[in-house]
Structure formats: C-alpha cells, structure tokens
Amino acid sequence: QKEVEQNSGPLSVPEGAIASLNCTYSDRGSQSFFWYRQYSGKSPELIMSIYSNGDKEDGRFTAQLNKASQYVSLLIRDSQPSDSATYLCAVRGSSGNTPLVFGKGTRLSVIA
Amino acid sequence: GAVVSQHPSRVICKSGTSVKIECRSLDFQATTMFWYRQFPKQSLMLMATSNEGSKATYEQGVEKDKFLINHASLTLSTLTVTSAHPEDSSFYICSAVRQPNTEAFFGQGTRLTVV
Numbered sequence: 001q002k003e004v005e006q007n008s009g010p011l012s013v014p015e016g017a018i019a020s021l022n023c024t025y026s027d028r029g030s031q032s033f034f035w036y037r038q039y040s041g042k043s044p045e046l047i048m049s050i051y052s053n054g055d056k057e058d059g060r061f062t063a064q065l066n067k068a069s070q071y072v073s074l075l076i077r078d079s080q081p082s083d084s085a086t087y088l089c090a091v092r093g094s095s096g097n098t099p100l101v102f103g104k105g106t107r108l109s110v111i112a
Numbered sequence: 113g114a115v116v117s118q119h120p121s122r123v124i125c126k127s128g129t130s131v132k133i134e135c136r137s138l139d140f141q142a143t144t145m146f147w148y149r150q151f152p153k154q155s156l157m158l159m160a161t162s163n164e165g166s167k168a169t170y171e172q173g174v175e176k177d178k179f180l181i182n183h184a185s186l187t188l189s190t191l192t193v194t195s196a197h198p199e200d201s202s203f204y205i206c207s208a209v210r211q212p213n214t215e216a217f218f219g220q221g222t223r224l225t226v227v
Binding site: 103 | 155158205215
C-alpha cells in the first residue's frame with residue numbers, strides 16, 4: 001500500500017514568517033512529487049512540482065526533495081494570510097500514467 | 113497551466129435520480145483522467161482511472177455499476193452517479209495529466225447534494 005503522510009495541523013504562523021510543511025512517502029520507486037494548495041470548498045491547485053533531489057524555488061515557495069529519506073517539504077517565505085489553506089502533498093510512482101497518491105493535507109493558518 | 117473544466121459546479125438532486133458530471137481538458141488531449149471524491153475535512157479519495165476508449169479502472173470499494181464512467185474522447189470524461197442517495201453527497205473532482213510523469217490538473221469540482 002503506497003502511503004503519503006502529512007501532519008494534519010493546523011500549523012499556525014505569523015504573517016511574514018516562514019511556513020514549513022513536511023511530507024513522507026512509502027514507495028521508494030516514486031518519481032514525481034507535487035504540492036497542491038486547496039482552499040475550503042475549492043479543488044486543488046498546483047503550487048510546485050519536483051522530480052530530482054535538492055531544492056526548487058519558485059517565488060516565495062521552495063520545494064525540497066530527499067529521495068534517500070523519502071521526504072518532501074515545502075517552504076513558504078513571507079507567509080501571507082492569503083496562504084491560509086490546506087496543502088496537499090502528492091506522489092506518483094514509476095509508471096507514467098498512474099494516479100497521484102495524496103496525503104491528507106496540512107492545514108496552514110497565517111495570522112495577521 | 114493546462115485547463116480542465118468540470119461541469120456542473122453544484123447540483124442538487126432527489127434521492128433515486130441520476131446525475132452526470134462532465135470533465136473536459138480544454139487545451140490538451142488527456143488519454144487518462146482521474147475521478148476523486150472528497151468528504152468534508154478529508155483528503156481526496158481516488159475513485160477510478162478513466163482511459164480513453166476503454167473501460168475505467170475502479171478502486172477497491174467503489175461500485176462500478178453505481179458510478180458509471182465514460183471516456184469517449186481525448187478531451188471528455190463523464191461520471192454518472194446512478195440512483196443517487198444522500199450518502200453519495202460529496203465533492204467530486206476530476207483531474208487530467210497532459211503528459212506521463214507530469215503534474216495533474218484539476219477541474220473546479222462538483223458539489224453534489226442528494227436530498
């Protein structure tokens with residue numbers, strides 16, 4: 001059973017701080033890793049994708065991948081109240097068209 | 113990013129009736145689409161994988177005769193909830209992948225309420 005684990009939160013950070021979201025996965029053969037943001041009542045929207053070990057930065061967001069530790073993280077710098085949402089970690093295995101396996105999500109609350 | 117359009121966004125139906133939800137990839141061809149269901153405060157649960165021109169693959173515990181999936185073209189997949197009951201009330205979301213091993217794009221979701 002392929003699993004993706006996330007701390008459900010809520011994670012509360014003050015406005016302007018760095019929010020750190022973590023995710024571990026069980027399938028060592030996983031090749032593709034994604035972070036989605038989901039606002040209440042809305043469908044998920046893609047924030048970041050990462051495919052190789054190391055860091056990937058996009059604006060205020062940095063994704064980090066460590067395949068040896070089976071660990072993915074998302075850092076949000078200069079957190080804003082509008083970043084308050086549930087962040088879903090998603091992992092895809094080695095086969096190209098297999099569905100994403102989602103974690104249960106971490107609820108982030110940025111306090112003004 | 114790619115656009116996936118889902119319709120309707122919200123539907124209320126009577127118990128025992130059927131509801132059809134459409135999922136379209138607007139600017140790319142999607143050989144595979146995925147259907148998810150999400151209950152309040154829970155994560156997305158994969159229901160089925162929809163392949164163009166072939167039968168859908170259902171996840172364990174999902175009734176294929178109740179949730180009919182048709183993927184008639186490279187840009188359209190439909191989910192029909194047959195003989196809906198109140199316990200089928202949920203948020204249904206489709207997603208599509210433009211190319212293998214790349215990100216999935218989600219439709220807007222359909223809020224189904226069965227009364």
